[in-house]
Amino acid sequence: MIRRTVLITLSLAAFGTAGLWLIGYMTPLTWSHQTKTRLVVIAVSDGELMLRRRSSTLDWRSSPATHDDAWPLKQVKHGPYLGIRLELAKASVGEAGAIYGSKTVIPLWLVFTLLIFYPAAAFLRGPVRRRRRRRRGLCVQCGYNLTGNTSGTCPECGVAVAG
Numbered sequence: 001m002i003r004r005t006v007l008i009t010l011s012l013a014a015f016g017t018a019g020l021w022l023i024g025y026m027t028p029l030t031w032s033h034q035t036k037t038r039l040v041v042i043a044v045s046d047g048e049l050m051l052r053r054r055s056s057t058l059d060w061r062s063s064p065a066t067h068d069d070a071w072p073l074k075q076v077k078h079g080p081y082l083g084i085r086l087e088l089a090k091a092s093v094g095e096a097g098a099i100y101g102s103k104t105v106i107p108l109w110l111v112f113t114l115l116i117f118y119p120a121a122a123f124l125r126g127p128v129r130r131r132r133r134r135r136r137g138l139c140v141q142c143g144y145n146l147t148g149n150t151s152g153t154c155p156e157c158g159v160a161v162a163g
């Protein structure tokens, strides 16, 4: 039951991701949340998910410069690793203030692949196992060896045997 819930949740998340992926090509999507000292932006566009975070030791309202969307200097870039890019940045503001920023870009095909992997494997496992058992002359239901069996049913589980 838990397994089924996990499979359904992962599948829905995967198809949700695929939907965002497609929509992001037509219209860039952006969500942002801002507090006094922190800005968090989540955006989807051109097949990528971007997480951007900025925090400041200063109040945004008292130092409008930190509010500026321009990416501060002194950034360190990592990646891409499988299309994942990470940028870290720090900038000094005024006398004692500092802004810390981070930007993570993850390709949506990677998110989709990770989410769909387990549901797809679970979905394909049944047919693959049945075909392998049929080829080896085993009962497709329980795997019992049916060599020499002419009764038309599996003696182990009672399922009807074809041919």
Ligand SMILES: [Zn+2]
Pocket: 139, 140, 141, 142, 143, 144, 154, 155, 156, 157, 158, 159
């Ligand atoms: Zn059987």
